[in-house]
Amino acid sequence: MLTPDGPDADAPPGRRAGVVGSPVAHSLSPVLHRAAYAALGLSGWTYDAHEVRAGALAAHVEALGPDWVGLSVTMPGKEEALGLAGARGEEAELTGAANTLVRSEDGWRADNTDVHGLRTALVEAGATTARTPTVLGGGATARSALVALVALGAEQVHVVVRDRLRPETAALVERLQLPVTVVRLGDGPLLLDRRHTDVVVSTLPAGAATPDVVPGEPGLAPVLLDVVYAPWPGPFARAVRRLGPAAPAVARGTGMLLHQAVRQVELMTGHDGPVEAMRAALIAAGEDS
Numbered sequence: 001m002l003t004p005d006g007p008d009a010d011a012p013p014g015r016r017a018g019v020v021g022s023p024v025a026h027s028l029s030p031v032l033h034r035a036a037y038a039a040l041g042l043s044g045w046t047y048d049a050h051e052v053r054a055g056a057l058a059a060h061v062e063a064l065g066p067d068w069v070g071l072s073v074t075m076p077g078k079e080e081a082l083g084l085a086g087a088r089g090e091e092a093e094l095t096g097a098a099n100t101l102v103r104s105e106d107g108w109r110a111d112n113t114d115v116h117g118l119r120t121a122l123v124e125a126g127a128t129t130a131r132t133p134t135v136l137g138g139g140a141t142a143r144s145a146l147v148a149l150v151a152l153g154a155e156q157v158h159v160v161v162r163d164r165l166r167p168e169t170a171a172l173v174e175r176l177q178l179p180v181t182v183v184r185l186g187d188g189p190l191l192l193d194r195r196h197t198d199v200v201v202s203t204l205p206a207g208a209a210t211p212d213v214v215p216g217e218p219g220l221a222p223v224l225l226d227v228v229y230a231p232w233p234g235p236f237a238r239a240v241r242r243l244g245p246a247a248p249a250v251a252r253g254t255g256m257l258l259h260q261a262v263r264q265v266e267l268m269t270g271h272d273g274p275v276e277a278m279r280a281a282l283i284a285a286g287e288d289s
Contacts, residue, residue, distance in 0.1 A: 015045045016067045017268055020052040020060060021074030026230040028254070028287060029072050032261040035281030039274035040265075052077060058084055061101065061108065070102040070268035072261070075205070078140045079168075085110035094175070095147055096168050097140035099260065102267050111267055114144035117260025118227070119151050122199060125251040127152060127223040130199040134158040134190065134222075136211060136236060137203035138169045141227055145201045150176055158197060160185055160211065185211055192240070192248060194220040202226045202236030210239040221248035229253035229287065254287050 019029040033047040052060045054076040061071070061084055073081040078097040082088065085101060089111035092098040098110035122130065130152040135145050138161040146169075149157065156179045159165060165173075165182050173180045192200070193216020204211075206228050213236075215221070228234025229252055233241060237250040262273030 014067050015042070015069050016047075016065075017045070017070045017072075018048045018050050018068075019072040019074060020050050020057065021077055022051055022053045024049045024051050024074060027074065028229070028257060028282065028285065029074075029261060031281050031285050031287075032258065032278045033072075033265060035278050036261075036265040036269075036274055039277035040269065040271050042269060042271075045269075055080070057081060068103060070100065070264070072264055073099050073101060075140075082110050084108055091115045091144075091147060095140065095143040095172065097143060100264050100267060111263075112144060113260040113263035113267070114141060114256070115147045115151075116263045117256040117258070118145055118148040118201065118225075120259035121251060121253075121255030122148065122152065122201070122223060122225060124255055125223050125225055127199045129153045130223075131155050132157075132197050133199040133201065134160065134197040135201050135203065136160045136185075136190075137205075138166045139203065140168075141203040143169055143172050145203055145227075146172060146176065146178065149199065149201070150178060152199075154178065156181070158183060160190065185209070188212070189214045192216050192221055192224070194222050197222050199223045200225070200236075202228075202234065204228070204235045206231055206234055208235045210235045210242075213239045213243065215243050215246060215248075218246070223251070224248060225251040225253070225256070227253040227256055229257055254282055258282060 019027050027049050037045040057077045057080045081098040086107040087109040092110045092112040099114050100111040102109050130149045133149045135142050158181045160183045189212035226234040226237040240247050240250050265273040
């Protein structure tokens, strides 16, 4: 935000924002943010994707001109982004990762809108509560998932990791005072039965090995979300699809992407994010949120 009230439609043209990460060519963030600018009447605003590898974010941010209002930060820069900001939102501080940098008069502010995106996507997928959820993965996105699940009432969480829980994730669990059972991916299959787990969120990256899953009783499938959206299906969704005709539905990561972008638009422009216009842009791009 460039002023205490945030920029508005009457602001001078030439405002710039973008998404950074590596790889970033697949990102749908430009589709979403450009649709928001059009719906809000923000003429002169641009949003583009920029390839920024690990360790290079600080130099990239330092080189940005005064016309830049904000950045969406995808992997591998979320933890690096947090360290570049003089001010930090509560959820960015809590998770130790930021997917949003917004310029203010005092410098850059780091926020984590992934938590909002995950929580809203889970509710849209049918998770009104999440008492005994399971999270696959233990990195920055998994930490956002844990915070989102606590907001949905998590009381006991199963975390499935390749080896062991990362120290940053273990520290978050302790801070949340959340009972957690840590299981390794190779220790056995995941039972998709609501009596065992009521929500499953996979944060495994595209290209990761698919976990083993087994179906539960008919009609007792938990709410399932794979945060991957490109390429689709993600590793968890592929594993579930192998169950055949009886496989439960897996929500795609475009829902999370949509709602975290809505919050980013609000932070960068000072306007309410036009959810339906942004959702329509995803559909028009051939992506179902």
